[in-house]
Amino acid sequence: MKLLKLVPDNTNIRFLRWRVPFYVISSLLMAASLFLVFTKGLNMGVDFIGGQMIRVTFVQTAEAPVAQLREQVGALGYGEPTIQQYGKPNEVSIRMKLPEGAEADPGISDAMAKRITADIRAKHPDARIDGIDSVSGKVSKELGWIAFQALGFAALAIAAYIWFRFEWQFGVGALWSLAHDVTLTLGLFAVTQMEFDLNIVAALLTLIGYSLNDTIVVYDRIRENMKKYRKMPIPELLDLSVNETLSRTIVTSLSVLITLLALLLLGPNVIFGFTAAITLGIFVGTYSSIYMAAPILIWLKVTPTSFIPQETALDRQERLAREQG
Amino acid sequence: MLDFPRWKQAFYWSLTAIALLAAMPSMFSLGNLDWPKALPAPHINLGLDLAGGSHILLEANPEQVRRQRLDNMEEDVQNRLRRANPQIRIGDISTRDGTVNFLLADASQVDKARAEIEPLLNANASGAREWDFQVVEGNRIVLRPTKGGIDNAIAQAMDTAVEVVRKRIDALGTREPTIIRQGADRIVVQVPGLKDPAALKSQLGQTAKLEFKLVDQSALADDLLKGIAPPGSQFVPYADPSKYGAPGLAVKRYGGIKGDQLTNAVQSNDQQTNEAVVSITFDQQGGAKFAKLTSENVNKPFAIILDGKVLSAPNINEPILGGTAQISGGFTTETANQLAINLRSGALPVDLKVVEERTVGPDLGADSIRKGLIAFMVGTAALMAFMIATYGRFGIYACVGLVINTLMILGVMALANTTLTLPGIAGFVLTIGAAVDANVLINERIREERARGRRVVQAVDAGYKEASRAIFDANVTNVIAAVLMGYFGSGPIRGFAIVLIIGIVTSVFTAVTLTRMWVAGWLRKARPADLNL
Numbered sequence: 090m091k092l093l094k095l096v097p098d099n100t101n102i103r104f105l106r107w108r109v110p111f112y113v114i115s116s117l118l119m120a121a122s123l124f125l126v127f128t129k130g131l132n133m134g135v136d137f138i139g140g141q142m143i144r145v146t147f148v149q150t151a152e153a154p155v156a157q158l159r160e161q162v163g164a165l166g167y168g169e170p171t172i173q174q175y176g177k178p179n180e181v182s183i184r185m186k187l188p189e190g191a192e193a194d195p196g197i198s199d200a201m202a203k204r205i206t207a208d209i210r211a212k213h214p215d216a217r218i219d220g221i222d223s224v225s226g227k228v229s230k231e232l233g234w235i236a237f238q239a240l241g242f243a244a245l246a247i248a249a250y251i252w253f254r255f256e257w258q259f260g261v262g263a264l265w266s267l268a269h270d271v272t273l274t275l276g277l278f279a280v281t282q283m284e285f286d287l288n289i290v291a292a293l294l295t296l297i298g299y300s301l302n303d304t305i306v307v308y309d310r311i312r313e314n315m316k317k318y319r320k321m322p323i324p325e326l327l328d329l330s331v332n333e334t335l336s337r338t339i340v341t342s343l344s345v346l347i348t349l350l351a352l353l354l355l356g357p358n359v360i361f362g363f364t365a366a367i368t369l370g371i372f373v374g375t376y377s378s379i380y381m382a383a384p385i386l387i388w389l390k391v392t393p394t395s396f397i398p399q400e401t402a403l404d405r406q407e408r409l410a411r412e413q414g
Numbered sequence: 415m416l417d418f419p420r421w422k423q424a425f426y427w428s429l430t431a432i433a434l435l436a437a438m439p440s441m442f443s444l445g446n447l448d449w450p451k452a453l454p455a456p457h458i459n460l461g462l463d464l465a466g467g468s469h470i471l472l473e474a475n476p477e478q479v480r481r482q483r484l485d486n487m488e489e490d491v492q493n494r495l496r497r498a499n500p501q502i503r504i505g506d507i508s509t510r511d512g513t514v515n516f517l518l519a520d521a522s523q524v525d526k527a528r529a530e531i532e533p534l535l536n537a538n539a540s541g542a543r544e545w546d547f548q549v550v551e552g553n554r555i556v557l558r559p560t561k562g563g564i565d566n567a568i569a570q571a572m573d574t575a576v577e578v579v580r581k582r583i584d585a586l587g588t589r590e591p592t593i594i595r596q597g598a599d600r601i602v603v604q605v606p607g608l609k610d611p612a613a614l615k616s617q618l619g620q621t622a623k624l625e626f627k628l629v630d631q632s633a634l635a636d637d638l639l640k641g642i643a644p645p646g647s648q649f650v651p652y653a654d655p656s657k658y659g660a661p662g663l664a665v666k667r668y669g670g671i672k673g674d675q676l677t678n679a680v681q682s683n684d685q686q687t688n689e690a691v692v693s694i695t696f697d698q699q700g701g702a703k704f705a706k707l708t709s710e711n712v713n714k715p716f717a718i719i720l721d722g723k724v725l726s727a728p729n730i731n732e733p734i735l736g737g738t739a740q741i742s743g744g745f746t747t748e749t750a751n752q753l754a755i756n757l758r759s760g761a762l763p764v765d766l767k768v769v770e771e772r773t774v775g776p777d778l779g780a781d782s783i784r785k786g787l788i789a790f791m792v793g794t795a796a797l798m799a800f801m802i803a804t805y806g807r808f809g810i811y812a813c814v815g816l817v818i819n820t821l822m823i824l825g826v827m828a829l830a831n832t833t834l835t836l837p838g839i840a841g842f843v844l845t846i847g848a849a850v851d852a853n854v855l856i857n858e859r860i861r862e863e864r865a866r867g868r869r870v871v872q873a874v875d876a877g878y879k880e881a882s883r884a885i886f887d888a889n890v891t892n893v894i895a896a897v898l899m900g901y902f903g904s905g906p907i908r909g910f911a912i913v914l915i916i917g918i919v920t921s922v923f924t925a926v927t928l929t930r931m932w933v934a935g936w937l938r939k940a941r942p943a944d945l946n947l
Contacts, residue, residue, distance in 0.1 A: 222773075345851075351792045357839075
């Protein structure tokens with residue numbers, strides 16, 4: 090049987106020749122992402138801003154009466170609801186933020202959810218309430234803080250591990266590529282205004298894990314080659330390492346994408362955002378391990394000597410003794 | 415490389431077998447089959463997002479506990495000093511700035527008063543001081559609760575609240591609810607497969623503090639409209655003001671009865687009006703008090719107060735001596751039944767508010783499982799085809815490892831009695847995708863070593879050895895991310911993290927150790943001169 094080979098043998102693409110333009114592009118994209126996140130903002134879900142998300146299926150109609158629902162829920166006086174279809178046209182999610190100044194009242198989100206569901210049930214006998222997520226102001230603040238901490242600690246812990254296992258330059262490189270991946274993903278969420286909730290934080294953490302997987306495989310090869318080819322100039326050595334691991338990078342990314350695609354197309358609608366975020370992250374993560382994590386080592390002045398075992402005083406004595414015979 | 419001692423093989427196979435056996439019951443139930451009852455059945459629990467049900471986070475207001483302690487202390491102090499012999503007279507008692515504050519009529523009685531009050535200050539079983547006693551300006555006494563005393567009171571109130579919540583939920587007849595205290599002032603309630611979460615919430619939202627107090631008939635109608643009560647009385651609003659001509663009425667501050675001395679409460683119908691009412695039965699002590707109150711106040715109205723609102727204020731036509739009473743107040747059969755349950759379960763020592771709710775209907779849950787399983791199967795099949803197309807025989811080994819990995823995750827989850835959530839299924843699918851990475855690394859490395867001209871066995875050996883470093887580092891970082899996710903995450907995210915962690919561990923075992931054993935076995939037997947890789 091002839092086996093599939095996605096990357097021909099002896100591939101030698103000079104990836105790093107384009108490192109400066111790619112760094113400029115990536116930095117611009119990161120800046121743009123940050124700018125968007127701060128100006129346009131993320132479309133925060135009820136997990137982080139409080140309020141409720143109510144999923145309703147209109148069992149007997151082909152299409153949910155979205156416009157009428159908007160008016161009906163809006164008339165309750167809590168503000169404008171965001172109504173979206175998900176899955177089938179008769180399935181909608183109704184999202185309500187907490188009204189201004191009501192964050193401090195612990196019972197308000199529950200009272201709103203009760204009233205909205207009762208109102209929908211009363212006016213649409215065929216409405217089936219599929220799910221309610223109702224979060225008060227205090228709890229949502231806590232969840233936001235927890236999510237922020239989780240991301241921060243994960244990034245730092247991982248960077249510390251890499252510093253410990255490799256060299257400090259590698260730790261910085263890994264952290265930089267993580268920052269890149271997370272920022273761009275956030276940027277995408279700011280552009281598309283897809284809902285950003287706790288699930289997306291889980292997706293970001295997963296993405297951090299995956300992107301690092303990639304980075305570490307490349308780094309491991311760089312470390313190995315540094316020991317092997319001590320005289321080789323660093324840019325050349327990085328290119329060699331990336332090329333040597335290219336086949337693995339592509340096969341693994343494809344295998345993860347295959348399963349993600351299945352999840353995206355056939356999986357439950359409720360986790361669509363989650364899967365979409367990870368899928369995007371796979372592309373960004375693969376790119377960043379080649380173009381962000383590797384070239385930074387040049388600028389941080391990694392030298393092969395880092396990985397050559399230093400001669401200890403004891404070794405020296407032994408060597409001298411041996412030389413003297 | 416080729417050397418795999420018998421005992422090692424036996425060990426790996428038995429590890430695999432144990433995990434697979436543990437996975438069987440869950441496989442059966444996911445496929446809607448019955449697992450023989452006679453056999454042990456470690457099970458994976460389905461999370462509420464898959465099984466349907468409600469997760470409700472209740473929060474108490476600690477300020478309320480503090481407030482109540484002050485009020486109780488005020489009443490206790492008054493009773494004690496009044497009953498002291500000779501009586502210790504006080505004026506101007508109040509609770510303010512978080513203290514109970516009063517003037518002694520006679521400054522020389524400070525020591526006597528202190529001796530009287532002393533037992534109230536250390537009511538705590540642990541003996542820690544609960545109140546500080548302070549004398550200001552000679553005859554003003556300030557009782558200030560200590561931090562330990564307040565914390566203790568809140569903790570006790572929360573313990574009682576958990577018990578009350580449990581009784582109420584049990585009365586609803588739901589199966590396997592989980593009720594746990596969380597932090598200082600919260601309670602998590604999880605009820606799987608719940609049909610009507612609204613009923614549960616309204617059941618939990620009622621404090622059910624019942625009081626019977628005499629109506630102060632001297633109150634002026636004008637004052638009541640303004641919400642003002644005469645001295646010694648307090649204004650209490652009506653639960654349903656539209657039925658009466660005033661927003662509320664005045665009741666005597668002291669001499670009432672609390673409804674906590676009940677032995678039973680049931681919903682019934684009034685014999686004359688056929689209105690839904692709640693019949694309550696007092697215990698002996700409560701019955702005696704009730705008899706005394708009613709016989710001393712025949713032909714006067716008394717107010718039935720629930721959670722600080724007047725339900726009704728019937729006239730006492732005759733002394734009620736039998737220890738039973740009827741509570742009326744415009745109930746429907748349902749609300750009367752709900753109140754009966756809540757009275758039987760006891761009043762909540764503190765109001766609870768729903769601060770977070772996650773409810774998933776059973777249809778949505780079932781839909782999620784079905785779609786999740788389909789996505790999983792299609793994804794795995796496609797991935798397997800891809801692996802075999804890329805690595806041939808080595809791809810087949812990877813696929814067998816993958817199947818075992820899947821079953822092992824299920825098995826470990828069942829043995830650890832963990833809960834599978836919707837993000838958990840996503841974690842599952844993702845683990846499958848990422849698990850092959852180890853095989854990819856190894857196989858690519860073997861290809862490389864072959865290209866460098868190494869002989870088959872050496873190339874395979876080097877492939878496993880050289881790749882293992884990167885596999886190790888990559889998996890450790892993944893575990894770090896997953897552990898933090900589990901530590902910080904709540905509910906579903908924790909479920910995802912747990913699957914991820916288990917998956918990382920089992921995938922290293924199946925992708926590295928098991929495949930290596932199989933490859934070694936094949937090399938030993940077939941002794942191929944070249945690899946199709």
